Amino acid sequence: MRFNTLRFLIREGFRGMVKNGFMSAVSVLVLVCCLMITGCAYLLIENIDHGFESIYQENVVAAYAEEGTDKEGLAAIEKAIKSIDNVAEVEFHSKEEQLKDYSSDKDIGALLTDLEDDNPLPDTYMIHFKDLALFDQTVKKIEAIDGLEQVDYDSALAKMLTSARSMVFTVGIWIVALLLVVSLFIIVNTIKLTVYSRRLEIYIMRSVGATRRFIRFPFVVEGIALGIIAGGVTYGIVYGVYELVMPLVDLGKKFTPVPFVTVWWQLLVGFMGVGVLIGIIGSWISLSRYLKENME
Amino acid sequence: MIEFRNVHKIYDTGVEALKGVDIKIDDGEFVFIVGASGAGKSTFMKLITHEEVATSGEVIVSNFKLSKLRRRQIPYLRRSMGIVFQDFRLINTMTVFDNVAFAMRVVGASRREIRRRVPYILGLVGLQSKAKNFPMELSGGEQQRVGLARALVNNPSLIIADEPTGNIDPELSYEIMELLTEINRRGTTILVVTHEHDLVQSFNRRVIQIKDGLVVSDTKEPEVAMYEI
Ligand SMILES: Nc1ncnc2c1ncn2[C@@H]1O[C@H](COP(=O)(O)OP(=O)(O)OP(=O)(O)O)[C@@H](O)[C@H]1O
Ligand SMILES: [Mg+2]
Numbered sequence: 157m158r159f160n161t162l163r164f165l166i167r168e169g170f171r172g173m174v175k176n177g178f179m180s181a182v183s184v185l186v187l188v189c190c191l192m193i194t195g196c197a198y199l200l201i202e203n204i205d206h207g208f209e210s211i212y213q214e215n216v217v218a219a220y221a222e223e224g225t226d227k228e229g230l231a232a233i234e235k236a237i238k239s240i241d242n243v244a245e246v247e248f249h250s251k252e253e254q255l256k257d258y259s260s261d262k263d264i265g266a267l268l269t270d271l272e273d274d275n276p277l278p279d280t281y282m283i284h285f286k287d288l289a290l291f292d293q294t295v296k297k298i299e300a301i302d303g304l305e306q307v308d309y310d311s312a313l314a315k316m317l318t319s320a321r322s323m324v325f326t327v328g329i330w331i332v333a334l335l336l337v338v339s340l341f342i343i344v345n346t347i348k349l350t351v352y353s354r355r356l357e358i359y360i361m362r363s364v365g366a367t368r369r370f371i372r373f374p375f376v377v378e379g380i381a382l383g384i385i386a387g388g389v390t391y392g393i394v395y396g397v398y399e400l401v402m403p404l405v406d407l408g409k410k411f412t413p414v415p416f417v418t419v420w421w422q423l424l425v426g427f428m429g430v431g432v433l434i435g436i437i438g439s440w441i442s443l444s445r446y447l448k449e450n451m452e
Numbered sequence: 453m454i455e456f457r458n459v460h461k462i463y464d465t466g467v468e469a470l471k472g473v474d475i476k477i478d479d480g481e482f483v484f485i486v487g488a489s490g491a492g493k494s495t496f497m498k499l500i501t502h503e504e505v506a507t508s509g510e511v512i513v514s515n516f517k518l519s520k521l522r523r524r525q526i527p528y529l530r531r532s533m534g535i536v537f538q539d540f541r542l543i544n545t546m547t548v549f550d551n552v553a554f555a556m557r558v559v560g561a562s563r564r565e566i567r568r569r570v571p572y573i574l575g576l577v578g579l580q581s582k583a584k585n586f587p588m589e590l591s592g593g594e595q596q597r598v599g600l601a602r603a604l605v606n607n608p609s610l611i612i613a614d615e616p617t618g619n620i621d622p623e624l625s626y627e628i629m630e631l632l633t634e635i636n637r638r639g640t641t642i643l644v645v646t647h648e649h650d651l652v653q654s655f656n657r658r659v660i661q662i663k664d665g666l667v668v669s670d671t672k673e674p675e676v677a678m679y680e681i
Binding site: 161356365367 | 534555
């Protein structure tokens with residue numbers, strides 16, 4: 157397509173958007189609501205996953221071997237832990253190793269040098285899980301292994317996060333799906349207005365032999381423009397609100413919010429992408445319907 | 453060339469507008485289509501432009517067999533013809549120049565081609581001086597000349613005009629018909645539906661008369677045709 161033609165078509169698209177200012181504003185608004193909820197759900201899930209990560213890094217479960225277990229015993233325990241399905245990784249920290257670690261710390265080191273021969277620290281397994289949703293079952297399996305004295309874990313947070321994540325996910329998906337349908341519907345109708353106000357132009361285009369693709373183009377441009385505006389507005393709002401609200405959230409040391417910089421491009425691409433996609437689909441549906449009902 | 457082979461057209465409402473039309477129109481002809489209201493003249497024209505599709509039979513237009521025409525070929529069929537409307541169908545928010553240029557733009561012409569071609573065509577229909585005017589500032593006859601310019605601008609080999617003078621004064625109708633004659637002289641096939649007997653009489657051309665969905669006369673002697681209406 158010639159540049160001149162392209163420019164003509166794009167200008168036509170913007171003209172349509174401006175001409176139906178009110179409906180365009182309504183579509184953008186609805187699309188913004190939809191994108192905003194999608195964005196919030198995404199940010200929530202992102203934060204929850206981030207919460208999981210901090211648990212993960214803090215070593216989800218520590219299991220201590222019974223006092224006096226010999227080398228073979230320790231290896232057998234490690235093997236038993238590793239054979240559990242949901243275990244991702246096991247780090248073994250022998251009592252000697254731990255003593256050495258502590259010794260490098262000056263104050264404690266002084267205290268511990270005396271204990272060289274009578275090390276009170278237990279042999280420890282740091283266990284990472286694959287799926288935290290199976291936390292309880294997995295812990296039970298670990299506890300059932302012979303030769304372990306004690307298993308330490310913090311399941312409350314893990315449980316809370318698991319259920320929160322799945323709830324946000326389910327509720328989010330449904331709301332987003334519903335709103336996407338609503339936005340699509342509104343965009344289809346906005347563009348239908350443009351189509352209707354331009355029916356003479358469309359008729360002339362068809363009668364002189366413009367291709368369908370060509371006739372569609374300005375309307376698709378209009379849809380894309382609406383989508384981009386909605387995506388941009390949503391991004392601005394979500395960014396502002398997130399930066400304002402997140403510093404106020406305090407769930408204790410275990411949880412720090414995901415900084416916006418780490419998700420900015422996912423959000424921007426997501427908002428723009430979904431916005432543009434809805435715009436394209438909306439204008440496509442709108443025009444296809446019209447073309448079907450009128451002169452081929 | 454246009455050819456109708458035993459063409460029937462039944463609308464969804466059950467009205468049978470054409471009841472077996474056989475006709476052949478060669479390149480370069482000038483043909484009047486006449487007949488009473490509701491006879492099927494517009495239906496005949498719409499089958500040529502593929503605005504309507506024949507229920508049975510075959511319509512052939514400039515080498516396109518319309519019963520076998522694919523949807524993506526329709527634009528190219530239309531580019532071979534220029535359509536003139538009774539109600540002009542000009543876009544009132546565009547100037548005369550832009551109305552004509554629009555027809556070129558939407559088939560992808562370059563700006564240079566448009567700048568060269570549009571003034572030439574406006575000159576042909578005698579509207580150079582009105583290029584910057586809006587349709588509402590023109591008389592009916594002038595508006596129809598813009599419509600004609602738009603139909604001509606992409607250089608079609610066929611002009612389809614369904615009552616092009618139906619909405620303008622008789623004196624101005626004559627002018628439009630003269631223009632069509634001039635265009636025909638340059639080699640373009642012309643099909644004109646009209647109710648104006650005087651016009652048909654004064655332009656001694658082939659006349660096809662349709663009555664109740666059938667061609668009842670096809671002659672180069674207008675007097676004979678008029679006798680029947
Ligand atoms: N889109 C349509 N749907 C149903 N019936 C139609 C349609 N168009 C035309 N008809 C019917 O088909 C018949 C022929 O109509 P057509 O428009 O071809 O007549 P015409 O010769 O052009 O008449 P006029 O001189 O009044 O323009 C009429 O009975 C008309 O009512
Ligand atoms: Mg008619």
